Amino acid sequence: xxxxxxxxxxxxxxxxxxxxxxxxxxxxxxxxxxxxxxxxxxxxxxxxxxxxxxxxxxxxxxxxxxxxxxxxxxxxxxxxxxxxxxxxxxxxxxxxxxxxxxxxxxxxxxxxxxxxxxxxxxxxxxxxxxxxxxxxxxxxxxxxxxxxxxxxxxxxxxxxxxxxxxxxxxxxxxxxxxxxxxxxxxx
Numbered sequence: 593x594x595x596x597x598x599x600x601x602x603x604x605x606x607x608x609x610x611x612x613x614x615x616x617x618x619x620x621x622x623x624x625x626x627x628x629x630x631x632x633x634x635x636x637x638x639x640x641x642x643x644x645x646x647x648x649x650x651x652x653x654x655x656x657x658x659x660x661x662x663x664x665x666x667x668x669x670x671x672x673x674x675x676x677x678x679x680x681x682x683x684x685x686x687x688x689x690x691x692x693x694x695x696x697x698x699x700x701x702x703x704x705x706x707x708x709x710x711x712x713x714x715x716x717x718x719x720x721x722x723x724x725x726x727x728x729x730x731x732x733x734x735x736x737x738x739x740x741x742x743x744x745x746x747x748x749x750x751x752x753x754x755x756x757x758x759x760x761x762x763x764x765x766x767x768x769x770x771x772x773x774x775x776x777x778x779x
Contacts, residue, residue: 604663612656612666613673619648620677625685632691632762689739695746696759697733698723703753704731710748711735736763 622645630638656666699707701722708718716735723730737745742760749756 604659604666608655608663609665609669612652613669613676615648615652615655616670616673617677617680619645619652620674621681621684622648624678624681628681628685629690634690691739692763693737693739693742693760694763695733695735695737695742695749696761697735697749697753698725698730698757699733699749699753700755701729701731703756704733707749707752707756708733710752711745714744714748716745 622641626638626641626645629641652670656670660666697707704720708720711718711733716737719734721732721734723732733749735745739762746758746760749758
């Protein structure tokens with residue numbers, strides 16, 4: 593039994609297993625970024641990443657498929673690389689934080705003017721709508737911001753109204769109005 597396990601583990605060089613694992617991590621990271629970018633409307637960047645992804649996949653899959661019967665650990669290294677790559681791709685995308693969000697805040701009407709003015713002073717476009725809550729008058733504030741800066745918007749709102757209800761949504765299309773300049777992707 594131990595001899596069979598040892599044969600499986602040593603059927604290819606450790607360097608080959610590491611190469612397969614790292615290459616698959618890179619390929620799956622690119623794939624994850626591509627999917628996220630395309631879903632956010634960055635088609636050109638996604639298309640470029642798809643070329644890199646398929647190029648990597650072709651060489652990695654060939655390396656794994658050829659000789660997998662003699663070295664099943666190649667399949668395991670490939671699978672582990674796949675999982676790690678998905679994780680890294682999502683981490684990288686969170687760090688880059690491309691795109692824009694709509695931040696909606698339901699605040700006490702008494703705080704709305706102060707919050708609106710504070711956000712506008714920081715360069716954010718704010719639209720305010722009067723609303724009626726369960727127990728009091730409210731205001732709904734709509735703020736368009738880059739994903740990278742949404743936390744500062746949320747902090748500013750909560751600083752002035754700690755009971756505010758805040759909702760953020762990713763935006764794929766935005767036209768007209770007064771908005772802050774968007775960052776170019778991959779800059």
